[in-house]
Amino acid sequence: MDGGMIATTDTLVRFTGVQKTYDGEHLVVKSLDLDIRKGEFLTLLGPSGSGKTTTLMMLAGFEVPTHGEIFIGDRPIKNMPPHKRDIGMVFQNYALFPHLTIEENVAFPLSVRGVPKAEVKERVKAALDMIKLGNLANRRPGQLSGGQQQRVALARALVFNPALVLMDEPLGALDKRLREHMQLEIKRLHETMGLTVVYVTHDQGEALTMSDRIAVFNDGIVQQIDRPDALYERPVNSFVANFIGENNVLSGVVENIEQGWARVALDAGGSVVAQAVNIGGAGNRTSLSLRPERVAIETGDSGDSSMNRLPATLTDLIYLGDHTLAVLNTPANPEFMVKLPAGSYAGLVPGQDVYIAFRPEDCRALDPV
Amino acid sequence: MTAAFVAGADVPLKRRLKRAERARQFRALGLVLPLLAFLLFTFVVPLAGMIWKSADDWEVPQVMPQTVAALKQWNGQGLPDEAAFAALAADIRTAREAGTLAVAAKRLNYIINGYRTTLLSTGRKLKEQPAPGTAKDTLIGIAPAWGERESWTAIKSASGPVTSYYLLAAVDLTRNADGAIVAAPPDQAIYRDVFIRTFTIGFGVTALCLILGFPVAYLLANLPTGRSNLLMIFVLLPFWTSLLVRTCAWIVILQSEGIVNGSLQWLGVIDEPLRLIYNRFGVYMAMTHVLLPFMILPLYSVMRGISPAYMRAAASLGAPPTTAFLRIYLPQTIPGIGAGCLLVFILAIGYYITPALVGGAADQMISSFIAFYTTETVNWGLASALGAVLLLSTLVLALVYGKLALGRQTTGGLKN
Ligand SMILES: Nc1ncnc2c1ncn2[C@@H]1O[C@H](COP(=O)(O)OP(=O)(O)OP(=O)(O)O)[C@@H](O)[C@H]1O
Ligand SMILES: [Mg+2]
Numbered sequence: 001m002d003g004g005m006i007a008t009t010d011t012l013v014r015f016t017g018v019q020k021t022y023d024g025e026h027l028v029v030k031s032l033d034l035d036i037r038k039g040e041f042l043t044l045l046g047p048s049g050s051g052k053t054t055t056l057m058m059l060a061g062f063e064v065p066t067h068g069e070i071f072i073g074d075r076p077i078k079n080m081p082p083h084k085r086d087i088g089m090v091f092q093n094y095a096l097f098p099h100l101t102i103e104e105n106v107a108f109p110l111s112v113r114g115v116p117k118a119e120v121k122e123r124v125k126a127a128l129d130m131i132k133l134g135n136l137a138n139r140r141p142g143q144l145s146g147g148q149q150q151r152v153a154l155a156r157a158l159v160f161n162p163a164l165v166l167m168d169e170p171l172g173a174l175d176k177r178l179r180e181h182m183q184l185e186i187k188r189l190h191e192t193m194g195l196t197v198v199y200v201t202h203d204q205g206e207a208l209t210m211s212d213r214i215a216v217f218n219d220g221i222v223q224q225i226d227r228p229d230a231l232y233e234r235p236v237n238s239f240v241a242n243f244i245g246e247n248n249v250l251s252g253v254v255e256n257i258e259q260g261w262a263r264v265a266l267d268a269g270g271s272v273v274a275q276a277v278n279i280g281g282a283g284n285r286t287s288l289s290l291r292p293e294r295v296a297i298e299t300g301d302s303g304d305s306s307m308n309r310l311p312a313t314l315t316d317l318i319y320l321g322d323h324t325l326a327v328l329n330t331p332a333n334p335e336f337m338v339k340l341p342a343g344s345y346a347g348l349v350p351g352q353d354v355y356i357a358f359r360p361e362d363c364r365a366l367d368p369v
Numbered sequence: 370m371t372a373a374f375v376a377g378a379d380v381p382l383k384r385r386l387k388r389a390e391r392a393r394q395f396r397a398l399g400l401v402l403p404l405l406a407f408l409l410f411t412f413v414v415p416l417a418g419m420i421w422k423s424a425d426d427w428e429v430p431q432v433m434p435q436t437v438a439a440l441k442q443w444n445g446q447g448l449p450d451e452a453a454f455a456a457l458a459a460d461i462r463t464a465r466e467a468g469t470l471a472v473a474a475k476r477l478n479y480i481i482n483g484y485r486t487t488l489l490s491t492g493r494k495l496k497e498q499p500a501p502g503t504a505k506d507t508l509i510g511i512a513p514a515w516g517e518r519e520s521w522t523a524i525k526s527a528s529g530p531v532t533s534y535y536l537l538a539a540v541d542l543t544r545n546a547d548g549a550i551v552a553a554p555p556d557q558a559i560y561r562d563v564f565i566r567t568f569t570i571g572f573g574v575t576a577l578c579l580i581l582g583f584p585v586a587y588l589l590a591n592l593p594t595g596r597s598n599l600l601m602i603f604v605l606l607p608f609w610t611s612l613l614v615r616t617c618a619w620i621v622i623l624q625s626e627g628i629v630n631g632s633l634q635w636l637g638v639i640d641e642p643l644r645l646i647y648n649r650f651g652v653y654m655a656m657t658h659v660l661l662p663f664m665i666l667p668l669y670s671v672m673r674g675i676s677p678a679y680m681r682a683a684a685s686l687g688a689p690p691t692t693a694f695l696r697i698y699l700p701q702t703i704p705g706i707g708a709g710c711l712l713v714f715i716l717a718i719g720y721y722i723t724p725a726l727v728g729g730a731a732d733q734m735i736s737s738f739i740a741f742y743t744t745e746t747v748n749w750g751l752a753s754a755l756g757a758v759l760l761l762s763t764l765v766l767a768l769v770y771g772k773l774a775l776g777r778q779t780t781g782g783l784k785n
């Protein structure tokens with residue numbers, strides 16, 4: 001939970017208390033406070049219908065916030081029409097103009113700005129070379145593959161050096177390999193051109209690899225905004241813990257809290273010590289979050305009393321090359337998953353009674369699910 | 370698999386592709402065959418019949434075969450010889466008995482006004498075949514017109530089997546006694562004006578439909594489904610009533626004592642009723658109303674396919690709304706504009722009930738004349754020739770459109 005709220009001088013865009021409703025009944029965006037810093041790659045990540053596109057559209061000027069204000073620099077942009085916002089946008093389905101050639105598509109933002117013809121030619125050529133499509137300049141969008149069209153859309157959104165680039169699931173329509181290739185390409189452009197990018201996706205892998213910061217959306221609310229590693233290692237609530245990466249959940253009731261450590265009595269019996277992150281006082285229900293790679297399997301008692309230890313039965317071992325996934329049945333969670341590093345499961349056989357062991361600092365007590 | 374590959378290897382790839390394509394083409398042909406057969410009998414055959422009729426010249430050869438044969442050798446200078454006069458007398462007598470003389474008389478009367486009287490009165494007065502050698506004097510005695518060269522060139526020019534007379538007449542041309550193509554006499558030279566009027570009205574109505582229809586189609590394509598369906602019903606409403614009823618409604622609305630004039634007078638805007646009908650204004654008004662849906666529907670179907678994402682993309686790239694419309698939206702609607710204009714124009718130039726009912730004498734379009742010649746005077750030749758000229762000019766326009774449309778064709782691009 002670092003400084004999403006800290007107003008620094010290099011803040012490019014700021015949302016303050018933004019709400020949005022389409023039907024006047026329920027809020028699609030409930031209360032959005034968000035700072036976008038100059039030069040950063042910010043990803044909006046969240047399940048379908050969580051309000052990511054709506055947020056982007058408000059920023060681009062195609063939707064008007066029902067409440068609250070958006071600033072670019074210090075200027076409120078409520079009354080600024082989209083074409084004056086200087087925001088480059090890449091749409092999910094590219095929206096390349098079908099009646100114009102690739103060259104004309106990329107030249108469009110320059111020619112509407114009245115850039116002299118010779119300069120337009122030069123910059124378009126540079127932009128097409130940047131995406132390595134200079135040889136297709138005279139084709140029409142319909143004659144290009146999906147990946148090529150996406151690159152053209154990218155070049156078109158970048159050619160006029162916008163202050164901010166918005167991308168709404170730009171890679172959603174591409175196959176996996178091409179998607180990974182394009183991720184690298186976008187990342188490279190971001191770094192070499194020093195762009196500020198707001199990127200929407202519901203693919204968490206994409207979000208984790210590309211972003212400087214990720215804002216996790218759910219139900220019209222930003223659940224957490226943080227660096228990818230912090231988001232994964234230190235989720236602040238159960239939604240984020242479950243949405244990002246694999247997660248094991250154990251439910252229980254808080255017995256006591258002491259200096260940030262909570263003793264939790266599990267519903268299925270036994271008690272563990274966990275980091276108190278997002279819980280009320282003693283007596284409240286909580287869901288414990290445990291990453292599969294932070295748990296060890298012990299066949300006997302190691303005697304380390306600083307570890308939490310729960311009995312379990314090994315039900316399955318799934319070989320996955322670089323690691324092995326162990327599925328265990330514990331009273332608290334019948335499908336508990338543990339990631340074992342390659343080669344470390346010697347001697348384990350399904351059906352065996354074992355213990356799962358984890359450190360209190362790897363176990364986060366969050367809001368109950 | 371390898372075996373199969375090798376088995377066909379001696380046949381060149383091109384040929385194999387062609388063979389595969391041919392099967393597909395046959396299947397496609399099979400699907401449209403019923404329609405083709407239908408079109409053949411309801412469209413192609415009547416059309417061919419019409420074009421043939423515009424050149425067919427059967428009356429004189431059939432009614433006056435001997436005269437036609439006798440005039441074969443005549444060079445058109447001076448008067449024909451005695452044998453031709455005898456043949457004419459014989460033909461007239463035979464035809465009069467058979468009752469077919471009027472048919473030839475009608476045909477020849479197109480060429481020279483008054484020919485009918487000459488021929489029919491000659492028929493009446495020619496009691497018997499003149500004695501050999503006296504045919505010329507007898508005939509000229511009955512009707513002095515037979516002593517004029519033009520009477521004979523008329524027969525010769527109408528002696529078939531085909532004639533350019535009708536087609537020339539349809540564009541205000543005719544042949545003089547020497548067979549040269551010259552302008553028709555002023556009292557017959559009306560069709561060019563009528564064609565120009567027809568096309569002027571056609572273009573005018575098309576332009577009005579485009580101006581009025583484009584915004585409506587845009588609205589239809591961009592409203593939420595529920596409301597656009599409602600609006601669509603209003604657009605289609607005119608199709609639910611007959612053309613005649615709609616046109617008569619305009620008469621009720623626009624006539625001197627009609628609703629519009631009544632209201633304006635009541636409001637004190639005007640003192641005298643405005644002349645809104647039985648003139649060009651009424652024609653434009655009524656025809657635009659009738660043809661508007663034919664513009665809106667093709668426009669709508671094209672606009673439906675244009676994603677709002679394009680306009681958003683244009684705006685995000687810095688284009689103000691007008692620029693975005695002119696450079697992004699409008700060009701993508703051109704197929705719809707083309708189709709709508711072509712449809713409205715072709716329908717408009719074929720209209721005749723509406724101009725006949727709400728237009729004045731100077732607003733009648735070519736179809737009225739075609740109808741007049743087919744139903745009133747039964748001059749199939751001229752009616753067909755006018756139809757053929759209309760068809761030809763329409764075809765030329767369609768070809769120009771096709772060229773333009775093909776030139777603009779794109780391979781689509783992703784719609785989203
Ligand atoms: N134009 C609109 N009119 C009414 N409701 C809308 C409109 N656009 C979006 N919504 C609703 O707002 C909510 C949020 O939509 P939004 O498009 O922002 O979601 P999203 O996070 O982008 O989802 P996805 O990942 O599926 O694209 C959804 O429940 C959607 O039904
Ligand atoms: Mg979306």
